[in-house]
Amino acid sequence: MSARHCAELEARLLRYVQIDTTSDVTASTTPSTAAQLEFQKLLAAELTTLGATEVHLDAHGFLYASLPPTISHTAPRLALLAHVDTVAGVGDGPIKPRVHRNYDGAPILFPDDPLLLLLPEIHPALRTRLGHDIITASGGTLLGADGKAGVAILMTLAHHLLTHPDLPHGELRLCFTPDEEIGTGIHHIDLARLAADVAYTLDGGEVGEIAYETFSGDRATVTIAGVTERAGRGKERLVNALTLAERIVALLPNVLQQPEGGAVCEGYIHLDRVEGAAGVCTLHFSLRDFEDDRLAQYGRTLAAICAAVQQSEPRARITCTITPEVRNMRHRLQQDMRPVAYAIDAIRSLGIAPLSPPVCGITDGAQLTALGVPTPNLFTGMQAIHSPLEWISVQDMALAVAVLIELVQRWAAAAPLASPCQPC
Numbered sequence: 001m002s003a004r005h006c007a008e009l010e011a012r013l014l015r016y017v018q019i020d021t022t023s024d025v026t027a028s029t030t031p032s033t034a035a036q037l038e039f040q041k042l043l044a045a046e047l048t049t050l051g052a053t054e055v056h057l058d059a060h061g062f063l064y065a066s067l068p069p070t071i072s073h074t075a076p077r078l079a080l081l082a083h084v085d086t087v088a089g090v091g092d093g094p095i096k097p098r099v100h101r102n103y104d105g106a107p108i109l110f111p112d113d114p115l116l117l118l119l120p121e122i123h124p125a126l127r128t129r130l131g132h133d134i135i136t137a138s139g140g141t142l143l144g145a146d147g148k149a150g151v152a153i154l155m156t157l158a159h160h161l162l163t164h165p166d167l168p169h170g171e172l173r174l175c176f177t178p179d180e181e182i183g184t185g186i187h188h189i190d191l192a193r194l195a196a197d198v199a200y201t202l203d204g205g206e207v208g209e210i211a212y213e214t215f216s217g218d219r220a221t222v223t224i225a226g227v228t229e230r231a232g233r234g235k236e237r238l239v240n241a242l243t244l245a246e247r248i249v250a251l252l253p254n255v256l257q258q259p260e261g262g263a264v265c266e267g268y269i270h271l272d273r274v275e276g277a278a279g280v281c282t283l284h285f286s287l288r289d290f291e292d293d294r295l296a297q298y299g300r301t302l303a304a305i306c307a308a309v310q311q312s313e314p315r316a317r318i319t320c321t322i323t324p325e326v327r328n329m330r331h332r333l334q335q336d337m338r339p340v341a342y343a344i345d346a347i348r349s350l351g352i353a354p355l356s357p358p359v360c361g362i363t364d365g366a367q368l369t370a371l372g373v374p375t376p377n378l379f380t381g382m383q384a385i386h387s388p389l390e391w392i393s394v395q396d397m398a399l400a401v402a403v404l405i406e407l408v409q410r411w412a413a414a415a416p417l418a419s420p421c422q423p424c
């Protein structure tokens, strides 16, 4: 790991996190906030200065760039992605990053919130970072290492590769994406412009992480049409759709209802949203599980509950529609495990133990994989994300750069990938 990478990573992260790029779940545009577009313009200018080619920022706020190949033969086309937005809802005001140089193992304090403490006893990963340079926020906000660490890592990698043409790699595509935190950005990616056979997102946590197991997901829409009568006229004839909705939710198996309640990563049926009134209402559910057969069972359970409530109230009209969303990334990767195997090999070559924790969610990479571009998720080193305690070690970020340098060289010598599956 070079000290030069550490200095550059630190400088980039400190600069990037101070630029607000919070995404906004209530917006109907992509990007959801103009600030993300402004940040992308800055990255575009920096990439051009570094010598990247085909730098292109599109109307949806996706920034694409190329690092020209340093080999003469054809190799699989590799893309590396990071998201530029940060999650809303953790404090207000500007992010004021702080560097805890040569960390000594003591509790870390936050000047803007005296009650906040980052304790090695509670965050044991800190104990193994003695001597590292740790970056945190100042107490009032999150740090924004999720996803600015990924951005800083890719920019530093680009700088390194563009100044080391002796390192063999095929054409590398970089892509900086908006609105990952609100789940809407990736739908607007331009796959033709991405032009990749395989990709990695830089959005993982602990050093050594290479994640390729994600939830399979379906959407369920339950529409209930009741019978409305003007108040005071037909108490007998009133069939309140909201009452029936309540009954459906109450009949859901308890164990499947509370994804936020359990510490373990298990499947669920989650009521996301209710729309409507006593006459007609619609319930929107997310169904999630690692295993497709269990996911299908959740759909059947919900449909059976709707049918039972329908039977108990024939005057209402209840429909239940299940729409497939995305499937566990592992299913596609099993056809050709090299995207995982090369990453594990690159991680091991640096003396790091690889970790593959299942991701209890649907990542941008899972959606790209479903579109035919296998995209596992690699570590950035970020810790305690989405909280004011968020922290990252500069040296851990440098390990991510070192892994990527190893990884691009492995792909330079790789045979073509198996042709992509049909969109899953």
Ligand SMILES: [Zn+2]
Binding pocket: 083, 146, 147, 180, 203
């Ligand atoms: Zn992220």
